[in-house]
Amino acid sequence: xxxxxxxxxxxxxxxxxxxxxxxxxxxxxxxxxxxxxxxxxxxxxxxxxxxxxxxxxxxxxxxxxxxxxxxxxxxxxxxxxxxxxxxxxxxxxxxxxxxxxxxxxxxxxxxxxxxxxxxxxxxxxxxxxxxxxxxxxxxxxxxxxxxxxxxxxxxxxxxxxxxxxxxxxxxxxxxxxxxxxxxxxxxxxxxxxxxxxxxxxxxxxxxxxxxxxxxxxxxxxxxxxxxxxxxxxxxxxxxxxxxxxxxxxxxxxxxxxxxxxxxxxxxxxxxxxxxxxxxxxxxxxxxxxx
Amino acid sequence: xxxxxxxxxxxxxxxxxxxxxxxxxxxxxxxxxxxxxxxxxxxxxxxxxxxxxxxxxxxxxxxxxxxxxxxxxxxxxxxxxxxxxxxxxxxxxxxxxxxxxxxxxxxxxxxxxxxxxxxxxxxxxxxxxxxxxxxxxxxxxxxxxxxxxxxxxxxxxxxxxxxxxxxxxxxxxxxxxxxxxxxxxxxxxxxxxxxxxxxxxxxxxxxxxxxxxxxxxxxxxxxxxxxxxxxxx
Numbered sequence: 077x078x079x080x081x082x083x084x085x086x087x088x089x090x091x092x093x094x095x096x097x098x099x100x101x102x103x104x105x106x107x108x109x110x111x112x113x114x115x116x117x118x119x120x121x122x123x124x125x126x127x128x129x130x131x132x133x134x135x136x137x138x139x140x141x142x143x144x145x146x147x148x149x150x151x152x153x154x155x156x157x158x159x160x161x162x163x164x165x166x167x168x169x170x171x172x173x174x175x176x177x178x179x180x181x182x183x184x185x186x187x188x189x190x191x192x193x194x195x196x197x198x199x200x201x202x203x204x205x206x207x208x209x210x211x212x213x214x215x216x217x218x219x220x221x222x223x224x225x226x227x228x229x230x231x232x233x234x235x236x237x238x239x240x241x242x243x244x245x246x247x248x249x250x251x252x253x254x255x256x257x258x259x260x261x262x263x264x265x266x267x268x269x270x271x272x273x274x275x276x277x278x279x280x281x282x283x284x285x286x287x288x289x290x291x292x293x294x295x296x297x298x299x300x301x302x303x304x305x306x307x308x309x310x311x312x313x314x315x316x317x318x319x320x321x322x323x324x325x326x327x328x329x330x331x332x333x334x335x336x337x338x339x340x341x342x343x344x345x346x347x348x349x350x351x352x353x354x355x356x357x358x359x360x361x362x363x364x365x366x
Numbered sequence: 367x368x369x370x371x372x373x374x375x376x377x378x379x380x381x382x383x384x385x386x387x388x389x390x391x392x393x394x395x396x397x398x399x400x401x402x403x404x405x406x407x408x409x410x411x412x413x414x415x416x417x418x419x420x421x422x423x424x425x426x427x428x429x430x431x432x433x434x435x436x437x438x439x440x441x442x443x444x445x446x447x448x449x450x451x452x453x454x455x456x457x458x459x460x461x462x463x464x465x466x467x468x469x470x471x472x473x474x475x476x477x478x479x480x481x482x483x484x485x486x487x488x489x490x491x492x493x494x495x496x497x498x499x500x501x502x503x504x505x506x507x508x509x510x511x512x513x514x515x516x517x518x519x520x521x522x523x524x525x526x527x528x529x530x531x532x533x534x535x536x537x538x539x540x541x542x543x544x545x546x547x548x549x550x551x552x553x554x555x556x557x558x559x560x561x562x563x564x565x566x567x568x569x570x571x572x573x574x575x576x577x578x579x580x581x582x583x584x585x586x587x588x589x590x591x592x593x594x595x596x597x598x599x
Contacts, residue, residue: 238468245454245465251416252452256516257440257469 078209083331084324085207089216089285091323092223093119096278097300098307098315099226100271105310106234107243107267110170114154114178116297117185118275121147123288124185126280127194136196144276150181151272152265160264178293185290198284219281223316226274230312243267295339302342305349308359317357367392367520367551368413368444373422375412382408384575385422390520395543395552397583399559399596400572406555407449409572410522413553414446415439427519441469445518449525449555451509455498459489462497462508466515475515482511485541503534510541520551527558539565559596563587571596 097115104112125143130136158177159170199218204211233240246253246263253260278296279288286292303322307314322345330338349356368390375383382405390396398406411417413424415436424431426444434442454462463482467475483490486507492500497508506526513521523542527535535558543565545552556562563569563583571579571592579586586592 238464238471241457241461241465242468244457248454248456249452252448252454253465254416254436255414255440255446255448255452256465256512257437258465259435259437 079331081208082210083327085210085212085216087324087327088320089212089219089323090326091303091320092216092220093278093282093286093296093319094299094303094322095223095316095319096219096226096274096281097296098304098319099223099230099312100275100278101300101304102230102310102312102315103243103267103271103274105247105304107247107264108159108170109167109247110159110174111301111304111309112154112271113171113174113297113301114181114293115271115275115300116293116295117178117181118147118151118272118293119279119282119296120185120288120290120293121150121181121272122276122279123283123292124189124194124279124290125276126283127196127288128189130196136199139196140280143280144273147276147279148269148273151268151275154272155264155268160261178297182290182293189290191290193287193289195283195287213285215281215284219278219285222277222281223319226277227312227316234312239266299342302346302349305356306345308356311356311358314356314358367394367427368553369425370409370413371423371425373409373412373424374420375408375417376420377408381420382575383412383419386572386575386577388570388577390551390553392519392551393546393549394568395546395554395566396568396570397554397556397559397562397566398570398572399556399562399586401596402557403574404572405575406572407524410446410448410524410553410555413444413522414448440516440518443517443519444522445513445516445520446522447509447513447524447526449528451502451505453497453500453505453508453512455496457497458494459497459500459508460493462512463489463515466512467517469516474517478515478517482514485544486511503530503538506530506534506538507541510538514545514548514550518550520553521545523552523554525555525557527556527561535561559592560587 097119100115100118101111104110122143125146126139129139129142154177158173162170162173198215200214202213204213234244242258243263246258246260250260299322303318304315306321307318322342326338326341329341370386370388373383373386374381386409400406408417412419415434426442431439454465463479467478488504489508489511500508510526526538539561542552542554554562554566563586566583569583569586570577
């Protein structure tokens with residue numbers, strides 16, 4: 077029983093990280109139908125930039141904010157320099173461009189920073205919290221809280237604000253979006269900035285627990301992608317539920333089977349979703365009259 | 367209201383508009399008729415800024431429009447209900463209408479939406495449904511209503527009758543004619559030349575990227591060449 081609770085707690089923590097990555101996927105996917113595989117690199121940049129600016133002497137909160145801001149700019153640059161010039165290309169080509177961009181960012185990070193693993197102190201100390209015999213580090217609460225807040229923010233953004241609807245409209249029909257007066261170029265810039273900021277926030281929150289290195293983005297992007305697929309691509313609720321579910325599955329697999337199979341869970345989830353319900357848990361099935 | 371001079375436009379190396387001159391005066395319904403591929407839709411996209419032009423100029427309400435980006439042209443008062451409707455298929459009917467008034471946040475938005483529902487009662491009934499599930503005629507109504515939500519002085523209408531049953535076509539043309547009373551000037555592009563010329567004040571006939579004939583709609587409808595080529599009479 078104690079063990080189960082422990083697995084659940086660590087599963088939710090890891091799941092919250094996957095949820096944050098998946099939420100980042102959601103925005104760019106909603107704005108452009110593109111799955112941005114450089115999303116994991118945003119997480120890495122958030123962690124790495126915080127580490128190095130903190131080591132350079134900045135206070136931690138300031139370092140974190142700076143990291144999120146810089147990563148947002150990287151996101152905007154990715155759109156302007158790599159994706160916008162290819163506008164009109166098939167979505168698959170654009171997705172391949174994001175894979176290329178992720179390799180580039182990883183390489184650049186390796187040169188600019190280094191190849192070591194780093195961390196910075198937890199926000200609220202490392203004294204574990206005891207819950208019914210299981211333990212939880214305080215930083216976990218930051219991660220879970222961050223995921224929930226970002227989810228609520230995005231959910232309100234897409235359902236309650238006109239700008240959020242404009243993002244959805246731009247993805248659905250760019251031509252019509254322009255005709256109703258939406259500056260679609262600006263919407264894309266906004267989407268990439270927001271997406272990158274959420275990714276960087278995930279990196280800032282999770283680094284004290286999992287450490288950060290130049291190559292942590294690949295795994296996170298894959299896990300986040302699996303979470304988004306499971307929940308239903310494009311739906312913030314799906315991203316949150318998918319992320320937590322994947323985290324729990326991983327933790328339970330590691331606990332009751334073997335930690336060697338942990339990483340396979342994400343791939344099994346992707347395959348199962350594709351075979352059984354390609355639209356995911358909350359995704360809309362796409363039927364359209366023509 | 368709208369003056370077009372020597373407009374040229376190309377898709378890559380292939381020029382499809384070879385110098386189009388056209389004028390729409392305030393309060394008019396003007397129609398551009400012509401066969402499939404004559405360049406009518408391209409002309410409207412040039413006017414809306416969604417298709418680049420290679421020469422010529424567009425003036426609208428006394429201002430130069432030629433270099434204004436597409437998303438700013440609605441603010442100037444020029445709206446388009448595009449060919450193939452181009453509604454936001456995964457958003458609800460109401461969200462489509464709200465986005466039509468994307469530029470506005472005042473209380474008139476709600477009033478305009480009620481107006482749209484009064485004009486097309488079926489849209490009120492289906493306001494919460496996903497727009498992609500509407501029938502073709504309903505989608506066309508939504509496209510026109512969405513364009514009107516943008517408070518245009520001039521509405522560009524591209525093939526509103528395309529693919530619709532005759533009864534629906536008649537209803538759509540009736541609505542278009544009724545817009546005159548709302549102070550909306552209309553440039554209507556149609557393959558259904560007879561229906562368009564019947565409600566229009568003036569007409570232009572377009573052939574392979576050029577204006578081949580122009581005049582009052584009543585004269586065009588009576589012209590033997592038009593009757594033979596476009597009206598099938």
